[in-house]
Amino acid sequence: MTGTMSKAVAIDIRGVNLSYGATPVLKNVDLSIQPGEFFAFLGPSGCGKTTLLRLIAGFAQAQTGQVLLDGQDVAALPPWKRDVGMVFQSYALWPHMTVAKNVAFGLEERRLPRREIERRVRDALDLVGLSAFADRRPAQLSGGQQQRVAVARTIAIEPKVLLLDEPLSNLDAKMRVSVRRELRTLQRRLGLTTIFVTHDQEEANTICDRMAVMESGIIRQVGTPMELYERPGNLFVAGFLGSANILDGRVAGDVFEVAGGARLPLPEHVKVPLGAKLVFRPQHARLADSGMLRGPIVHREFLGSTVRYGVRLGGAEVLIDAPFQSGDDLRAAGDLVCVALPPERALYLAA
């Protein structure tokens, strides 16, 4: 693709509330996406990811708040004037047009010269590896191929912003990895501000610069994948990204008293929010012979490089990952063990 590197565009969403009838779908959404950034929306099904994309593309109207592209409020712009390319969750390929015609559509609407259209269609199809399929109808393509046509169709118009609604959901694992890389390379080359919707966290982790984790219409946290994993801001984010052990308890002076009686010292600078629970990742704790958190092993799973133990602590069950070297002795179910947790690894998070 010979993409003329147009100036990348920032996306700002300010105080957006959107509801369908009486059902609120987006609540108080504030978000700033940097020019040229590859940004992901991550969240469970029905949390409003598609709705937020549709808002940016102009297909949904917010009751309050603003959407700014490159600093301009786009409320008055209809979808066809926004220059925001969107790849639909259902692809929305037109069955009455060939693949090439589908890809050419946006260029024809822009009244480009025929030569130019042909060239850009060819380039876009090359890019997604479908040049050989130019004359087929969408119905004659596999799900993954259709998805790539949908991407090509949007890329061809070289939009200011690229919105991808779960663009990889129908590809097999191998294809998914390679298309993901291609998308990333392409996005870098064109300097396109891109939003990528997914509910697969691995996908989000590998592809994006930053991401927003959403839960029922609320943005729970924004940050790089590593930040969100290492320092989740709340229980939802901690539980949604990777596995996390969560234990009830309360603050008593300079210790955190876990339900069941065990007391963990609180490091000095730690601030524990109201109603917080103790959160830690399975790989951050160890099995030890002595310590405050004591309980029986209830199950054991061999995962190859690690062994995952389930330990009952009071009313809760926590998971502990122990690295495995050949020759190691494994603990058996029923053994009474202690869980050792370095205080700096303990997180105290509210809902």
Added chain:
Amino acid sequence: MSDRAAPAPSVRFADTFPSRAPRGGRIPVSGQAVLALAIALFLLVFLVVPVATVAYVAFTEKGTGAPTLVNFLDFARTDLFVRSFWNSLYVSAMTVVWASVLALPLAYLTTRFEFRGAALVQTLGFLPLIMPPFVGAVAMQLLFGRNGTVNLLLEEWFDFKIGLMEGLNGVIFLQAIHYFPFILVNLSAALRNIDRAMEEAAQNLGSHGFRLFRRIALPLAMPGYVAGASLVFVKVFDDVASPLLLNVKEMLAPQAYLRITSIGIDDPMGYVISVVLIVLAVVTMWGSAQVLKGKDYATAQRGGGGLARRRLTRGQSVMAYGVVLLVLALVLAPHLGLVLLSLATVWSFSPLPDDYTLAHYARVLGDSSIYIKNTLLYAGLAAAIDVAIGGAIAYLVLRTRLPGRQMLDWMAGAALAVPGVVLGIGYLRAFYGVTLPGGVPLATLWIMIVLAIAIRRLPYALRAAYAALQQISIALEEAAENLGATKARTVRRVVIPLMTGGLLAGFVTSFATAAVELSAVLMLVQNNSDAPLSYGLYVLMQTPAGRGAGAALGVVAVIIVAVCMGLSQLAADRSQRARGLDI
């Protein structure tokens, strides 16, 4: 207004007869076979034989019976027929064009914009069923003709006239007004079923307004449009009475009628024309099926929903209501004209009748009430025959493995391609020679009129029966059998009760449309005492003195049909509720 399409206007050639892998025999095979044979025999005698007779006469030499193409050569050499052929083609094509001009904006408006008049527009879909074009023909002449209301007023105020009702244009105008709803209903349904992402994707790539409609929505809705348009084309091509009532004789279907009635049933020309009419209907249906081939886009799309409706700006609103009111005025004009005419003492050369009277109704409900009685009898019998045969065919096709059952389906469906006038001519020719013991020709019995109407309406009743049966889960029948009911008893105690609502709706629709069937009737009525209402109306409308009474008959017909349509809607709703389906 519910989103359900009007039952009859949405009949499409391409998908009329669903079939499904049947599961096991349910009535004992011998019983099934007897039933199937009886139906086959009926269709053979009253559909295949008459049509074959027509073809036979067209392709053989008069007198000797030797096979020949001479008759067709004669047809091609006769200026009148060639002219009539082109006229019919022109009128049908132009009707489709004008009907599309009326239907397109309405379909677009109601499916793509938030528009309060949408329900109103949808009810337009029922109007051509309530009143076929020949009923309103004379009234339209009085409203829009050279010396009709509109032109008299135009002349008085602006000193000019418009030739809306002149010659072929009159036929086109009349037919387009009556038949555009067939296109409207099919097209709107298709537009509503388009996955909204299809259009949003186009908007996202920079397309909007009319270009968006032309490049995305219209091609995707094309199957619906073609289905509606081909139906209109064939109906107009086959219409006998409307052109004749507008005094247009040089069209093909009217020529067939005139030839047989004026020269006699031995003259081959009427038969040649009949063959041409059938071929044209078949070609049109085949052509529409070809156009639609591989274009069943419904499967290529996810759920429907249509594009989020846009709000109309104030200016657009004004325009939209303007268009809808104009169309509504046109659609209601024949109804209004008919009512005025039925109440008028004298109405000619004046914008409105000179004076009003109820005498025409007195006459129609008194002396001429035989027409109404005959209509109720004929339409009732025909509809009963249709429902019985339609239900039986649907059962045999969907629920049994009887070999050859598909043949029944094709035969019944083939009736769609046989114009009424052709069926009438076929009956005359095939059954005139057959006499009863008393020497009375079979063809002159009133029951022949009933049978011809029944055959004409059978495809529609069949479709209703399929729909009714398909909604019944086979598990219900299996449960009955599992509890010890025999197959025949299962049909009687489970299938028929469950189908009742659907069949009733089919009965009432068949009845309503049979009540205004004319083209076959026109050929078969031998004396006035056997004539149904549509025939009486046609005869009365021929003379200025009879017009008032004719119009009163027309009003009665419209009321009968409208009431039936209402009942059919009610029956369909109730049967859905009875099955526990949400309506």
